[in-house]
Each structure stands twice: as C-alpha cells, then as structure tokens.
Amino acid sequence: MHARARWFGVAAVCVLAYPVLAAAPQNDWTWALPAGFPEPKVPAGNPMSVAKVELGRHLFYDARLSVTGRFSCASCHKQELAFTDGLARSVGATGELHPRSSMSLANIAYSPALTWANPTQRDLERQATVPMFGEDPIELGLSGRERELFATVSADPQYRALFARAFPGESGVVNLSTITRALGAFQRSLISGNSPYDRYKAGARNAISASAVRGEALFFDEKTECFHCHGGFTFTGTVDHVGKGFPEVEFHNTGLYNIDGKGGYPAPNTGVHEVSEDPDDMGRFKAPTLRNIAVTAPYMHDGSIATLEEVLDHYAAGGRTVKSGPNAGVGADNPYKSEFLKGFTLTAREKSDLIAFLRSLTDSTFLTDRRYANPWPATHAARGNAQPRGTR
C-alpha cells in the first residue's frame, strides 16, 4: 500500500510540471514549402523552431567554431554556390586538402544519407561531429577543443540570448547536443524549389526556353537514363519525407575509374567501400541533387570533371577513360558499374538542350535568400577577421 501511495505522488508532480514545459515557444515552425514538396522528416529529439533555426544560422557562419578562428561551416558551404565551395576538393581550416568535393546543402532535410558515400551518416546532428572533430582529414579542427568551444560560445552575450530562446526547456545550456541540434535545424530549413523549371511545372509555360523543354524530355528518357538516379523533386534517388513509408538510400558506381582493371577507384575515395570494406561497394557514391547544379562546378566526388558538358560526355561514353598517370584505366569496363551507365549518343543540339534543362534548375532566390545568409556584422569576431590564435 505504501509503494502505491508514492506512485500517486509522482504522477501528481508530472501533471503539475507539464503545463510549465508546454509553455515554451517551441512549436512555432511552419514549413513554407514549394509546390510538390512533401513535409521533411524531422528527428523526434530535435523539433524545428524559429529560434533554433536562427541559432543554427549563427553557428553555421561562426568562424570561432574552428581551430584557427577563421573558418566556419560556410567556408566550404557558400550560399551563392548553393552551399558548395567551387573547389574540386575542399580545404580545411588548417589547409589540409579534403579527399572529396563539398556537397550542396540544398534540400538536405530530405536526404536520409549524408555526405558522398557513407551509409552510417543518417542525421545532421551526428554528422556535424565529422567536420567539427574529424582528424582525417581535418576540417574545422576542433578535436580535443570542446571545452574551449563551449567557453567561447557561452561567453558571447548574443549566444546567451539565442540559446535561451532555442532551448528554453534546457535552460539554454551550451553543449554538443544543443550546438549540433541547432546546426541540424538550420540546415533542414535550406529548402530550394523555386527554379525556372519549378515555375514551368507550375504552369508558367514561358519560364524556361524551348531548348530546356526538349532537354527535359531527354532527361526523363530511357535513352539517357538520367532520371533513374536523379529522379523526384530533389533530383536524387536518395530521399525520404513524411508519409514516404521508408527512406531510399542509393549509391552508384558510375565508371569514373578502373585503375587496376578490376574496378578499383583511387584511395582513399573508394566510395561506400571505404566505410564498409565490402569489395562490392567499390566506387559507389551518392547521386548528388541536380538542383542548382549549374553553380556547383566542378563535379563528381573528387571534382575531377570541370563542366556540365564534360559530365554529359562521361555519361554518354558509359564511363570515363583516363589515358595516363596513376589513375589510368577504362571506367566503362568497371565491373561494379551501375546498370544505368550503358552509354548513349547525343547530337550537338540534344547536348545543348540537356544543358539548358540542367541550367533551368538553378533557384536564384535560394542563392540570395537573406534567411540563409551570414547574420554576423562585418566587424564581429564570428566573421573570422581576427588574427589567428597564438599570433599577433
């Protein structure tokens, strides 16, 4: 009887406490989604809120989140380039060359697999620990510096207000969980669906050129097979959203390399194989979104193709032949190559039509939307203008 009485006591406390927690302004987020875009899936532990997205934006652009104080997430993910960096391979805070090219963050909320070829990276919160703390390669270079990071963030009066509003139920605490949840919320807010092609699909028949219309037909044709890996509203086969039932995660070998005649890709960029160590995963990479593709050159996981025209040449050939050097080989003969890389021929006009279609996927409002821009004043230390630590 005594134990039962105590249980009632606990229940009463919970009932009393609940309205206090529920009063926090947490459910104020509304998705302003383009036509045809379903609602993104959001982790149960990180519901969207206006304040959290705003905090995440400040963190995303804060150069103090790096070992040098001069480098931020935005250093490799620039808004005007659809959150890529224009480099073949990215360069980290300490100058280390990354093996791979920066990926666009447009519509990342719909991607159930993150980065180029890592099936273990499924949510943005945990993925953030890779660029923050990774050492091979060094990106932001914060490994072993979490205490300094929390101290810097906690000491900023603006962050005190931002964290308090974003995490009222946790007293605005600054820790790795709140930092990564805010970064995740901001990245999920990066929705791109207002390209000329979207306006065309919505009924504005003159939003894209006649050439782009012909290119659209080619893109969705079995001749080119483009849409098999770049299908759907995100133009990538790796997609998930509310109501979908289950996520789809696809990795493809597109015959870019064949360095040993047995399908080998040059290390360390062996694709999913690098993580799984399964020989069948050699050269398998995620198909990136084609939204804003005209502004995200150079292309492929290692930036090894400079232009969209050359990308089409690669697919038309059913794989790339590297004639000389350490990566020489006939990619078209790669035994792990996707069944959709069967090659095709295009006339000059068809090629320019396809390019016109791809260019119609550029959403200029996304590239300039002030909600996604750097919120820090030009002279603020978060801009990374300060001298590097340890020097004068």
Added chain:
Amino acid sequence: VTLVDAAGARVPVTLDVTEPWQDGQVAMLDFEDATGACSNGTPDVRHQLTGTIPEGAAGAWQQLEFTLGVPFDRNHGDPTVQPSPLSQTRLFWSWNAGYKFMRVDMRATPAGSDTAAPKSWVIHLGSTGCTPSGGASVVPTACANPNRARIVLRSLDPLHDVIAVDLGALLAESDLLVNTEKTAAGCMSAGTDPDCGPLFGSLGLTHPSGPATPVQKLFRVQRRDVTSASGSAPR
C-alpha cells in the same frame, strides 16, 4: 573487467563512476601529458582503473580479463549526449559512426638523424565495416570488424603485481619510418592497410595482413616496482 579466482570462478568488477575517466561501464586511460609529439594533448593523465568486487569475493586470483574497446551499443550511441569518457572529442571516430578504442599519435625520425623531418605515424583502433542493414536505421546494426580486443592476463598477483602497457612490444614488428602508399599514416584500422597487420597481431586481433594466430603483447603482468607509479590492478 573480470577477475578469475584459483577455482575458476569469475567475479565481475564494478567500475566506479569517476569523472571524467570512468562512467561505470567504460574507462579511459590517458598516458600523454601534452609534451613532445602530444603538444595538442592534455596535461592530465590516468594510469589506473578503479572498481569494486562483491564483499567476501576476495580470494586467490589467477587471472584478470578486460576488453580494449567500447561496447557495441555505447560505441554507436549518440556522441553528442554520452557522458565522459565518451564525450571526449579526441576519441570521436564519427565518420565510422563510433569511437577510437585506442589512439597513439607518434612522430618518427631515423636513428642518429638530427635533421630528418619527423614522419607522422598514428594508431587509431576502432570498429570498421559498420553499416546499417535496415534502411531507416540511424546506427550501424553490425560491424564486419568489431576490433575489440579481449585481454586475458594470467598468473596475476593483485597485491604485488601491476599491469604494464608496453608500447615497445606493440610496435616491435612495425617500422615507423615506412608507411604503405595510399594508406593512412600508420594504421587507422583499415582492413586494406598492411601497416595494421603486425599491430593487430600484437593486440590479439585478426587482420588480413596479420598473423594467423595473433597473441596480444601490449599488456603484461609485472612485479610492482617500488619506484613505479605506472598502473595498478583494480582494487
């Protein structure tokens, strides 16, 4: 951590909760003190595990066992919320969705040379080949190579012995001036990296480039030296 008495009875050791070193399940040992090649390290060091055994269990111990590694669920738990030592970002191994079980960062120069530029040679031990089997799974459901080393130390006298961590024995068959081309500098646990073979062998782990019957050599029992403070058995 488990103690085995003379009759073969196994007695689990309950690890203390001692921030930041132990959380009751996982313990961290720390031998670098931010000097030398470890200038990015921390001055704090930790040379011991502490824990308890049930009252009355004290007896004639013959064997001590422990696992060098992080239990599967904890290894793939959320690193943004786990308590220390699993909040230590130096041990994050996020691209492999887990933690480094052991990290040894070294720089090597040829013997007798004062001028040669030191070469980096690091050991990052952890589970590899970890992939989700279900589409919706956030955490890996299996690792092809768990790489958790079960260490069994026999002929242990807890009152008079200590456990030595012998880096020289671990590296005895490795040439730190040589790194296989197009692999990590040293060994980052890749099955495709031949530099890992002898190291894994000396940890008692199998590896495609390692010995067929690996025998761990990193940990050994030695008589307590009155001047030594390099470790102690669980009390």
